[in-house]
Amino acid sequence: MARSPIWKSITATLTSEIAGGQYRAGDKLPTEAELSQRFGVNRHTLRRALAEMAGAGLVVARRGAGVFVQGSPTDYALGRRTRFHQNVLASGRTPSRQSLRLETRKADAREAEALTLALGAEVHVVEGLSLADGVPLALFRSVFPANRFPKLLFALEASNSVTAALAACGLKDYTRASTRLTAKTADALQALHLRLPEGAPLLRSVAVNVDTEGVAVEYGLTWFAGDRVTLTVQPE
Known part of the structure; x- marks a missing residue:
């Protein structure tokens, strides 16, 4: 009986291991050399298997970094009451945040305009990473009027x-x-934080949030990893 190509067997094995949780979204697979040694094949055969998995959306190769498990994009709804925690929970994943910067400084011209502040008024700046199941989805920067929220x-x-x-x-x-x-x-810095190759596609969101009286309370910028998030907008 004719044997199936060995690369198909490698594909099936690695796919099964990903499905079983041995490798999770965002994890790096062993190197080509390590996988070639494990399966006893040359790199050409191994690359055929990895190419098949990439074509199926299971992994993504990042030049100079390796091959990573590709999770399905997280649905992220943009609406009047967009909340990161609720969005990620609704997608069936576990949300978390990593703080990178907490600082009070003078507002620049764009921030002052967005928050209807005098140029040079003090603002609180919050920067960090938003993650789902430990995988970075986005970098964010939020700016708040310091006079209104002195203890924020x-x-x-x-x-x-x-x-x-x-x-x-x-x-x-x-x-x-x-x-x-x-x-x-x-x-380069965004790529480092988001675990992406430099030049990878991002989707930047610039938003202004207001209180119930229509007064601006937050000016926010978010850089979403393009292959990890599906943004959805619904009329409200």
């Missing part, structure tokens, strides 16, 4: 949740007034 940074250190921190500072509800989306490519 302390509240964020305690909760690591923007919504909870704002509630602790007296803002019980806020909604999105505007969102602007632009296609970008990852620079």
Whole structure:
């Protein structure tokens, strides 16, 4: 009886291991040399198997970095009450956030305009990573008027949740007034944080959130990893 090509057997084995959780979304597979030794094949045969898996959307090769397990994109709804934690939970994944920067400084011209502040007014700047199941989905920067929320940074250190921190500072509800989306490519630092190759596609969101009186309370920029997030917009 004719034997199936060995690359098909390798594909089936690695696919089964991914499905079984041995390799999760965002994990790096062993090197070509290690896999070739494991399966007793040359690199040409191994690359045929990896190419088949890439074509099926299971893995992605990143030049100079290796081959990584490709998770299915997380659905992320953009609406008047967009909340990261709720969005990721709704997709069946576990949300988390990693703080990169908490700082109070003077607003630049764009921030002051978005928040209707005097140029040079003090603002709180919060930067970090948003993750689902430990895989980075986005980099974010949120800017808040410091005069209105003087204790916001302390509240964020305690909760690591923007919504909870704002509630602790007296803002019980806020909604999105505007969102602007632009296609970008990852620079070296963004790529490092998001575990992407430099030049990978990103989708940048620029948004302004307001309180129930329509007063701006947050100016936010988010850089979503293009292959990990599906943004959905629904009329409200």
